[in-house]
Amino acid sequence: MRSVEPIRWTDDGVILLDQRRLPAEVVHITYTDYRDLAAAIKDMVIRGAPAIGVAASMGIALAISRSRAATLDELRAEFKTICDTFARTRPTAVDLFWAIERFTRKFDSLAQNAAANNLDPIKEALIEEAQKVHRERQAADEAIGKFGAALLPASGRVMTQCNAGALATAGIGTALGVIRVAVETGHKIDVLVPETRPYLQGARLTAWELHQDKIPLTLITDNMVGHFLKTGGVGAIVVGADRIAANGDTANKIGTYPMAVLAREHKVPFFVAAPISTLDLSIASGEQIPIEQRPSAEVTHVHGVRIAPEVTVANPAFDVTPSHLIAAIITERGVARAPYAESLKRLAK
């Protein structure tokens, strides 16, 4: 298994790279029970909305393929329980619900044509479907990378946020895919990486991932974003997305919204790179995107060491960037620009 491969389907189970232990240790865990895999998503062994979509797909396939259901009705009931379990893991990640919906449609269509006493074709088809989701993800990242690289400056600093890389998408990454393709096609880029508290995805994952690929980077703390936009020759910002509303408002890791406001202040283009599956056209604007509140221990402790007294803590995992601050949304089907209500609708068709 390559070190920056976050997930793999095998006959023995679903293998995850434990992202909680990076960069100190590279540890792989094999999951044979879907409930453990769901817990792993919740505990952020794997994270990043697109990768969560792949993990949930493989998790559903894993569960069904190992089901002991004797009849189609039993399998259908189990399928419902499995989907409910995954739906409860990370409520903001829209790819999760996209995967559940895709598998529900697939299951229903397979069930219609299934023999009541032979469930093997359903099991095999869902395993194949999970692998197809993974292949499609990889192809989508490559396309996003190609569209996005054309928007980056030929040289200079590019800032990102959190980890929208291979670790987050199970491909080459969305935001980092754009940077990877840019570097491969000759752009001289130095990546400014905010550490992304409280979970430190920037410091632990993005810095590690770029370092593995020998892409130059500078690690900073989150509160240095303004200083470097003001003084540091940043040519562009490219971030991922956890959910994009019909009007282009984008939920992404906490800290993305202030970055977008500061980008506008300094006339630096702010790009969102995300697969079509991140679009949620069912919601009109960002105000309706639910924001996950995570445990306070993530803020008060770092690697188990207490860094703050026992006080009240807030820990929203995401913020919402209004679309008027976004220069373009880069998808695998092309680049959307304002007015997003129209451009996103066209791409989503």
Added chain:
Amino acid sequence: MRSVEPIRWTDDGVILLDQRRLPAEVVHITYTDYRDLAAAIKDMVIRGAPAIGVAASMGIALAISRSRAATLDELRAEFKTICDTFARTRPTAVDLFWAIERFTRKFDSLAQNAAANNLDPIKEALIEEAQKVHRERQAADEAIGKFGAALLPASGRVMTQCNAGALATAGIGTALGVIRVAVETGHKIDVLVPETRPYLQGARLTAWELHQDKIPLTLITDNMVGHFLKTGGVGAIVVGADRIAANGDTANKIGTYPMAVLAREHKVPFFVAAPISTLDLSIASGEQIPIEQRPSAEVTHVHGVRIAPEVTVANPAFDVTPSHLIAAIITERGVARAPYAESLKRLAK
């Protein structure tokens, strides 16, 4: 010694509360050699520009009072070495240079009238001068608190940055002094405290200090500032300052500048609370303020635990907020508003 008393002059030496160990441990260290005290300033045993001014004052008094110089000329040479040592500790903190200048003037004036073979009156006068600096600091904070409290809303959230509290000033604090007086005079305030990476002065010091005083607070990470300004009913922001240029541009802890940009975006008044000693009218604008670059280990390690791979790190300790983003600068002599070139000059007289 009270728990939030960061520095005290005693006949046995200068006692510092070791702020590096807060909030886990309350440890006091007695310094008898000025070089150790200078190292303590550099290592942030004590930090915050006004407190550094008091510490340097006491450090100079400590060194001179324990000098073995036999003649005035020897003492003068030593005095120069002592001042140079303190000047090299924290280059951005203007109070440091203010203290050195004040003691240089005092020393020169005492030396003029001194008997060549009796240096005791100089030693005694410098000890008294250091204690006077401390008393003046405490009185200044009380005045800043009173002027500033009148500008805060009667109820709601007030955001601050870093620690501009008792720990930083050796009084009741500048920014936290404003909040303390507001709370004492009946304002119902909940303080939003960003943790302030990399050194975590917000989490370790401000949260601890407010908690000691039973002032309600909510601890957040630095990248949540935008989210809470957008959604959280913040009525005002009040921060300290490390150096203020003649035009009002203000150097303060990294993360202050983006907070000011976001405050304007959300029409939240952004106040700077600082003693007159923080003014540096010798520099026209913030562009000329030197920005201290601190060691990368502060970013890559937390309490000795590595949180990032070995990559390039930037660690500027301060950023500069242009004065057009500042609603008012609160000093012990009154409140300055734009145009600051005029209002600050008037207050400085």
